[in-house]
Amino acid sequence: MTSQNKEESYLPKPAWLKVPFPSGSVHSQVRALLGENSLHTICQEANCPNMAECFGQKNAAFMILGDTCTRNCKYCAVKKGVPKGVDCTEPEHLLNAVLALGLNYVTITSPTRDDLPDGGASHFAECISTIRAKLPNCKIEVLIPDFKGNHDALKTIILAKPDIINHNIEVVERLFPIVRAGGDYSCSIQLLKQVSKSGITTKSGMMLGLGESNKEILATFSDLRDAGVSLLSIGQYLRPTRKHYPVQKYYTPQEFAEFKKKGEAMGFSHVESGPLVRSSYHACDYI
Numbered sequence: 099m100t101s102q103n104k105e106e107s108y109l110p111k112p113a114w115l116k117v118p119f120p121s122g123s124v125h126s127q128v129r130a131l132l133g134e135n136s137l138h139t140i141c142q143e144a145n146c147p148n149m150a151e152c153f154g155q156k157n158a159a160f161m162i163l164g165d166t167c168t169r170n171c172k173y174c175a176v177k178k179g180v181p182k183g184v185d186c187t188e189p190e191h192l193l194n195a196v197l198a199l200g201l202n203y204v205t206i207t208s209p210t211r212d213d214l215p216d217g218g219a220s221h222f223a224e225c226i227s228t229i230r231a232k233l234p235n236c237k238i239e240v241l242i243p244d245f246k247g248n249h250d251a252l253k254t255i256i257l258a259k260p261d262i263i264n265h266n267i268e269v270v271e272r273l274f275p276i277v278r279a280g281g282d283y284s285c286s287i288q289l290l291k292q293v294s295k296s297g298i299t300t301k302s303g304m305m306l307g308l309g310e311s312n313k314e315i316l317a318t319f320s321d322l323r324d325a326g327v328s329l330l331s332i333g334q335y336l337r338p339t340r341k342h343y344p345v346q347k348y349y350t351p352q353e354f355a356e357f358k359k360k361g362e363a364m365g366f367s368h369v370e371s372g373p374l375v376r377s378s379y380h381a382c383d384y385i
Contacts, residue, residue: 175338294326
């Protein structure tokens with residue numbers, strides 16, 4: 099029996115992972131606003147299970163630099179391929195959406211853009227400065243790729259002074275070469291360490307359910323703490339399609355609660371842990 103058939107036969111999705119279908123007038127208004135401003139969200143592109151809740155509260159995690167990723171991670175629903183060029187009007191469109199939604203906390207991410215010399219860092223910085231100029235009290239979190247270890251690109255992000263810099267480790271070290279094509283565990287840890295040294299609040303996130311052991315999970319927690327990460331999100335991996343990496347285990351809400359306790363005991367200032375938790379879910383509650 100293949101791993102795919104094993105998952106389908108023995109790992110039916112448990113009740114606690116069932117969420118309402120996105121609907122309602124507010125949800126439609128948010129989708130229309132995004133369309134009018136030619137904006138993408140990681141909520142839509144990654145099939146986030148919390149989209150109904152977040153859009154219903156007039157909130158969204160914006161995805162700049164297009165909807166196409168240059169890498170081919172086996173867990174991710176974001177489209178892979180050759181991206182389009184950078185839209186220089188995007189920072190203003192982003193600001194328009196932030197103003198229309200009345201946000202005082204903004205999360206900005208992007209697909210990995212290995213095709214760009216700086217990985218898109220300068221575009222991140224432009225988006226930050228555009229929002230800051232109009233909304234100086236708005237909190238800004240950026241969820242960034244690894245920039246292939248490009249220190250100048252990371253410096254560009256740091257100098258833009260977002261309130262939080264997030265880089266998701268996603269999986270334990272052993273699984274990196276299996277599911278994170280083009281990524282490198284040590285590179286990600288070093289990036290987080292550099293962010294922490296800058297004094298900017300540092301955040302990371304993990305998915306569980308890809309075959310990791312409890313020992314590996316706790317070892318990853320330890321590596322993140324050693325790198326200076328203070329905010330941690332932990333959620334259940336959900337397979338986007340049958341072409342993606344199969345789920346090996348569905349963790350219970352009780353198990354996630356235990357990981358939260360263990361993370362807090364290790365010194366994280368905030369741990370958001372639950373089956374449906376994603377790195378931008380309830381992000382404004384972290385600080």
